[in-house]
Amino acid sequence: MPDKVFIFDTTLRDGEQSPGCSMNLPEKIEMARQLDRLGVDILEAGFPIASHGDFEAVKAIAAEIRRPMIAALARANELDINRAWEALREAARPRIHTFLATSDIHLQYKLHKTREEILKMISWAVGHAKSRCQDVEFSPEDAGRTDRGYLVECCQAAVEAGATVLNLPDTVGFCLESDYEQMFRDVQTRVRGMDRVALSTHTHDDLGMAVANTLAGLRGGARQVECTINGIGERAGNAALEEVAMILRVRRDALPLYTDIRSEEIYASSLLLTRLTGMNVQRNKAIVGRNAFAHEAGIHQDGVIKNAITYEIITPQTVGMPSNSIVLGKHSGRHALAKRYEDLGYQLTKPELERAYALFTQLADRKKNIYDEDLLAIVNEDFQHIPELYALKLFQSVSSNDGRSTATLELEKDGATFHDSATSEGPCDAAFRAIDRITGMPGTISDFSVHTVGPGTDGVAEVRIRARFDGREFAGKCTSHSVVEAAARSYLQAANKAAYDSKRTGEAVSVGRVSVHKSETVDRLFPGGY
Numbered sequence: 001m002p003d004k005v006f007i008f009d010t011t012l013r014d015g016e017q018s019p020g021c022s023m024n025l026p027e028k029i030e031m032a033r034q035l036d037r038l039g040v041d042i043l044e045a046g047f048p049i050a051s052h053g054d055f056e057a058v059k060a061i062a063a064e065i066r067r068p069m070i071a072a073l074a075r076a077n078e079l080d081i082n083r084a085w086e087a088l089r090e091a092a093r094p095r096i097h098t099f100l101a102t103s104d105i106h107l108q109y110k111l112h113k114t115r116e117e118i119l120k121m122i123s124w125a126v127g128h129a130k131s132r133c134q135d136v137e138f139s140p141e142d143a144g145r146t147d148r149g150y151l152v153e154c155c156q157a158a159v160e161a162g163a164t165v166l167n168l169p170d171t172v173g174f175c176l177e178s179d180y181e182q183m184f185r186d187v188q189t190r191v192r193g194m195d196r197v198a199l200s201t202h203t204h205d206d207l208g209m210a211v212a213n214t215l216a217g218l219r220g221g222a223r224q225v226e227c228t229i230n231g232i233g234e235r236a237g238n239a240a241l242e243e244v245a246m247i248l249r250v251r252r253d254a255l256p257l258y259t260d261i262r263s264e265e266i267y268a269s270s271l272l273l274t275r276l277t278g279m280n281v282q283r284n285k286a287i288v289g290r291n292a293f294a295h296e297a298g299i300h301q302d303g304v305i306k307n308a309i310t311y312e313i314i315t316p317q318t319v320g321m322p323s324n325s326i327v328l329g330k331h332s333g334r335h336a337l338a339k340r341y342e343d344l345g346y347q348l349t350k351p352e353l354e355r356a357y358a359l360f361t362q363l364a365d366r367k368k369n370i371y372d373e374d375l376l377a378i379v380n381e382d383f384q385h386i387p388e389l390y391a392l393k394l395f396q397s398v399s400s401n402d403g404r405s406t407a408t409l410e411l412e413k414d415g416a417t418f419h420d421s422a423t424s425e426g427p428c429d430a431a432f433r434a435i436d437r438i439t440g441m442p443g444t445i446s447d448f449s450v451h452t453v454g455p456g457t458d459g460v461a462e463v464r465i466r467a468r469f470d471g472r473e474f475a476g477k478c479t480s481h482s483v484v485e486a487a488a489r490s491y492l493q494a495a496n497k498a499a500y501d502s503k504r505t506g507e508a509v510s511v512g513r514v515s516v517h518k519s520e521t522v523d524r525l526f527p528g529g530y
């Protein structure tokens with residue numbers, strides 16, 4: 001009988017805290033709903049002490065999402081644990097996840113504490129969490145580089161204080177598979193009372209080993225896996241949920257394990273995260289990349305036509321990727337459109353379908369074939385969660401080859417119209433500055449990328465922007481036949497999010513957020529100004 005592997009999703013915590021992946025409250029709730037549909041067992045909703053926004057998100061998710069367990073992260077101190085519990089209170093099945101670094105490197109340089117002090121802190125913190133919540137997970141941070149004998153002592157202290165899950169993180173993505181597997185075997189055999197405690201993997205991808213190490217942890221006895229959609233997470237990311245889930249499904253012959261992940265929801269989850277964060281997955285990304293099921297070489301195509309099994313170990317349908325056998329065009333009706341959206345993971349309401357259909361027909365007048373990417377662009381742009389404080393009414397851009405560009409914009413807010421113009425080196429920057437002048441919120445671009453949507457020369461430009469307003473970063477994404485207009489609209493979207501956010505909340509303590517700097521993409525694409 002195969003054993004169940006519990007999927008602990010940390011997209012909204014380890015994933016969300018990485019640069020370029022932040023989400024606001026409605027976005028986190030939408031992602032949490034999708035993770036529920038996907039069938040994750042435990043959903044780590046955030047790190048409540050980190051900010052007011054994180055606290056609110058955990059609280060709202062705990063109140064709404066009832067099937068999976070909801071976890072919240074806390075450092076091993078009273079303030080963090082109390083705050084995590086306050087956010088989790090309403091959860092049907094809450095879990096406090098507390099952590100403390102245990103490697104000598106962290107003890108010496110980060111915490112300035114002795115091993116004895118850390119042992120006491122673990123006992124106290126797990127005990128305190130347990131006094132609030134039945135289900136307590138403890139993570140010895142940097143377990144992968146912790147002296148093995150001391151790691152066993154730390155885990156023993158956590159188990160004796162009531163931990164129900166021991167998560168052994170390879171925090172810096174340093175372990176080889178053999179090290180990681182052995183660590184689980186050692187903890188399993190050397191810590192007393194493990195019959196009441198589940199072991200969990202948590203791996204980072206700094207050396208490209210996150211998924212391989214997750215499997216090693218499972219071979220060593222872990223039955224919970226911490227992972228994220230699209231593998232987002234600190235630095236190089238965490239183990240990708242979709243890869244772990246599909247390996248366990250496709251290679252059950254070699255690993256007698258299973259998960260309760262509904263694989264047909266994988267693609268929709270990946271797309272949704274991309275839409276919410278603006279963080280694209282690489283084309284050749286396993287399972288969810290655009291090329292993951294594309295057979296280009298003639299010999300491969302020939303084989304797949306004869307029998308897909310020749311070159312396909314998973315069908316696109318298994319992960320919910322729609323097959324493009326029917327191409328939509330100007331003669332397609334609402335029913336076909338609704339069906340294609342359903343295949344892409346969107347259940348549109350009637351008014352949403354009407355809106356999408358209107359935009360679809362406009363596009364179909366200009367473009368012969370409409371591809372999935374076009375349809376996604378329509379919903380992504382038009383079904384934003386943030387109320388459009390400023391709406392773009394008119395846009396004009398003039399640029400010359402002497403490095404001077406001017407943009408004129410008309411924005412509407414609460415029924416009133418505002419005009420302004422700005423001049424800069426590049427046409428996009430001129431548009432951004434004109435927007436700044438109207439909104440009174442100057443922003444700086446931290447990332448800017450342009451793609452064409454759909455194949456062919458009639459493809460539209462998709463611009464993704466990340467912009468910082470008052471120290472906080474927001475994403476925007478828009479498509480248009482004009483790159484400059486798409487850029488202006490994307491920037492305005494980010495500015496609207498910033499305005500909404502500053503209206504909604506004043507941020508509290510910020511813990512460990514990494515600041516994002518102007519990316520290479522900006523410099524490479526627009527050396528003289530964009």
Ligand code: KIV
Nearest residue numbers: 099139141142169171
């Ligand atoms: O990587 C890590 O060590 C973590 C812990 C907080 C579990 O994310």
Ligand code: ZN
Nearest residue numbers: 014171202234
């Ligand atoms: Zn981590």
